[in-house]
Amino acid sequence: MIGVFDSGFGGLTILRAFLKALPDIRYVYLGDNARTPYGNKSQGVIYEYTRQAVEYLFGLGCVLVILACNTASTKALRKIQQEWLPRRYPDRRVLGVVIPLAEAGAAVTRAGRVGVIGTRATIESGVFDQELHKIRPELMVFGKACPLLVPLVEEDWVRRPETSMILKKYLRSLKDKRVDTLIPGCTHYPFLQPQIERIMGKSCAVVNGPEVVARKLCDYLKRHPEIDGAIKRGGNNSYFTTDDPERFMAFGRQFLCDRISEVKAVVLG
Ligand code: DGL
Numbered sequence: 001m002i003g004v005f006d007s008g009f010g011g012l013t014i015l016r017a018f019l020k021a022l023p024d025i026r027y028v029y030l031g032d033n034a035r036t037p038y039g040n041k042s043q044g045v046i047y048e049y050t051r052q053a054v055e056y057l058f059g060l061g062c063v064l065v066i067l068a069c070n071t072a073s074t075k076a077l078r079k080i081q082q083e084w085l086p087r088r089y090p091d092r093r094v095l096g097v098v099i100p101l102a103e104a105g106a107a108v109t110r111a112g113r114v115g116v117i118g119t120r121a122t123i124e125s126g127v128f129d130q131e132l133h134k135i136r137p138e139l140m141v142f143g144k145a146c147p148l149l150v151p152l153v154e155e156d157w158v159r160r161p162e163t164s165m166i167l168k169k170y171l172r173s174l175k176d177k178r179v180d181t182l183i184p185g186c187t188h189y190p191f192l193q194p195q196i197e198r199i200m201g202k203s204c205a206v207v208n209g210p211e212v213v214a215r216k217l218c219d220y221l222k223r224h225p226e227i228d229g230a231i232k233r234g235g236n237n238s239y240f241t242t243d244d245p246e247r248f249m250a251f252g253r254q255f256l257c258d259r260i261s262e263v264k265a266v267v268l269g
Pocket of ligand 1: 010069071
């Protein structure tokens, strides 16, 4: 099984792409909806919440966990990979989403002006800038924290005019910087992809995060047959949330093509 972790519903955008690209794999999704948003929390808290979630997914038998959440990927992944995994679970793997997104952004930009939007924690971490500059040191990177977007998506306000207004306000400064590529550095933003593309206009390519991450997972499994071989295939996917399972089921059913027959409530910690 592959575990997909997010602070809330956002990671369903990534899971949807996985289900399309690698439908035979069995997935376990865990959304920490009770403690979302992570994006305004400190590094220590984000690390601890993420570690608890990964441990829970390992306990269910996941060999590989994808931190779909950019905030967890920027604030917790390195410590998990470098300190915690080698000590506690040397044969399991945890991967994030930042490097695939940065590679996609760096590959697309012509003018070398790349915008990144994300939670406050993600933008302030500077991890996207670092990864983009590792690939192409000459790039101009402009980050913009958009802290109101995650709660709007979690509240299912995606199609409300208020959300478009807020998005326009956030994206204004990146348009002024004439970015020709935009990386939506948060799992919740693909829910707003059409609005983002409309606001940024034709002169700006908006990276499709879920597709990019799914492609990267396919590559990873090809390059790591030992992990690929240990992953269970077939059977139903499972869904876990730290908040109301009914609400999760309603949101998930509306968005995923997977038949979600049950969502279980869990307590992490
Ligand atoms: N899903 C998280 C991400 O990709 C953000 C949500 C949150 O702030 O909890 O960054």
